[in-house]
Amino acid sequence: MAQAKSIDELSAVHKQVASVLQSKFGRKFAESSTFRGELTYVVAPEDWHAVLEFCRDTEELQFDRLDCLCGNHFPEREEAPFEVIANLVSIPNTTRVRVKTRLSEDQSLPTVTDLWPSAGFDERETWEMYGIGFEGNPNLTRLLTVPDFNGFPLRKDFPLQGTVGGRIRWDFKGEI
Amino acid sequence: MEEGSAFVGIADPRDPREIRDLSAAFKRPSPIELPQTLEGDEEHVPGVLTTTLDKIINFGATVSYWPLLFGLACCAIEMMACAGPRWDISRFGMEAMRASPRQADGMIVAGWVSLKMAPRVIRLYEQIPDPKWVLVMGSCATSGNIWDTYNIVQGVDALLPVDVYVPGCPPRPEALWQGLEMIRKRIREGKHGYDGMHTIPIRAAMGE
Numbered sequence: 001m002a003q004a005k006s007i008d009e010l011s012a013v014h015k016q017v018a019s020v021l022q023s024k025f026g027r028k029f030a031e032s033s034t035f036r037g038e039l040t041y042v043v044a045p046e047d048w049h050a051v052l053e054f055c056r057d058t059e060e061l062q063f064d065r066l067d068c069l070c071g072n073h074f075p076e077r078e079e080a081p082f083e084v085i086a087n088l089v090s091i092p093n094t095t096r097v098r099v100k101t102r103l104s105e106d107q108s109l110p111t112v113t114d115l116w117p118s119a120g121f122d123e124r125e126t127w128e129m130y131g132i133g134f135e136g137n138p139n140l141t142r143l144l145t146v147p148d149f150n151g152f153p154l155r156k157d158f159p160l161q162g163t164v165g166g167r168i169r170w171d172f173k174g175e176i
Numbered sequence: 177m178e179e180g181s182a183f184v185g186i187a188d189p190r191d192p193r194e195i196r197d198l199s200a201a202f203k204r205p206s207p208i209e210l211p212q213t214l215e216g217d218e219e220h221v222p223g224v225l226t227t228t229l230d231k232i233i234n235f236g237a238t239v240s241y242w243p244l245l246f247g248l249a250c251c252a253i254e255m256m257a258c259a260g261p262r263w264d265i266s267r268f269g270m271e272a273m274r275a276s277p278r279q280a281d282g283m284i285v286a287g288w289v290s291l292k293m294a295p296r297v298i299r300l301y302e303q304i305p306d307p308k309w310v311l312v313m314g315s316c317a318t319s320g321n322i323w324d325t326y327n328i329v330q331g332v333d334a335l336l337p338v339d340v341y342v343p344g345c346p347p348r349p350e351a352l353w354q355g356l357e358m359i360r361k362r363i364r365e366g367k368h369g370y371d372g373m374h375t376i377p378i379r380a381a382m383g384e
Binding site: 144145146149151153158159160161162172173175 | 291292294295298324325326327378382
């Protein structure tokens with residue numbers, strides 16, 4: 001009886017993806033890790049657009065779909081508390097890869113809407129919830145919160161409880 | 177057969193040659209013999225029930241309360257169960273959940289209302305023709321529940337006049353059913369949530 005495959009073992013496609021990415025950006029990756037057979041790379045904000053463009057356009061990778069782009073906040077980190085995570089899917093190769101970057105408070109990222117137009121909404125939400133700017137995004141406006149909202153609700157220092165500024169803050173004039 | 181009486185007949189499908197006489201079935205019924213009024217009692221005319229137009233309309237609305245088809249969150253799942261075969265509010269004429277506010281008699285606010293959703297809730301409420309009754313379903317719509325946060329309206333009664341609150345997270349279909357029974361009672365009694373108000377609470381808060 002063949003031994004069951006380990007859950008942490010990388011698949012052949014993942015190994016190919018890892019070798020291609022390592023040979024191209026080997027020294028530029030700040031960190032690379034595998035967990036449960038998934039690849040994760042941490043890149044510098046300057047390389048963000050170049051890495052994602054390489055992932056999309058290279059013949060061996062063909063990550064043609066941006067599954068999701070989101071943010072994260074680690075207040076315990078002193079210099080780079082914010083993180084932006086892009087999950088890529090390759091439909092031809094049926095594989096995934098995760099690319100992260102770490103940012104400081106006032107740092108912004110170049111947009112990837114030129115690579116995947118669907119990144120527009122994801123970047124918009126990341127900006128709205130974490131205050132991470134995306135240079136070149138065509139429509140960086142509030143989507144889920146009210147137009148005069150002040151603050152970034154998914155930051156860890158945002159108050160969990162309490163309606164900010166009273167019971168109903170939004171002026172409904174002109175809306176109803 | 178009498179001379180001069182109309183002959184009404186129908187062909188028997190089994191035998192087309194045989195014509196049956198059905199004139200008895202088409203005979204005019206004899207007028208109902210009303211009992212004589214009591215001597216000196218001219219107010220009570222037997223066979224006539226007096227009522228007001230409001231009462232008869234409210235009676236009709238009691239058995240045809242059509243809520244707006246409007247689910248906001250998980251409470252809507254219980255509302256769907258209530259409309260399904262097990263609890264079956266169609267027994268009381270409530271199964272026709274109208275997708276247009278102009279055809280509805282009221283709304284069930286089933287779930288939390290975010291600040292972005294609030295103008296739409298108000299707009300839907302105002303488009304429902306009078307008289308209308310509002311049932312607030314679940315703790316979130318009643319008081320905000322655990323969502324004491326930046327984006328949730330802390331109680332729909334800050335926006336709309338509310339008739340019935342149904343607590344629960346989410347309430348069981350039986351609880352919603354009881355709430356709808358209370359709505360029916362209010363319809364029968366001709367009471368509304370907006371009685372005594374000049375305008376709805378949010379417009380009053382805005383100074384309109």
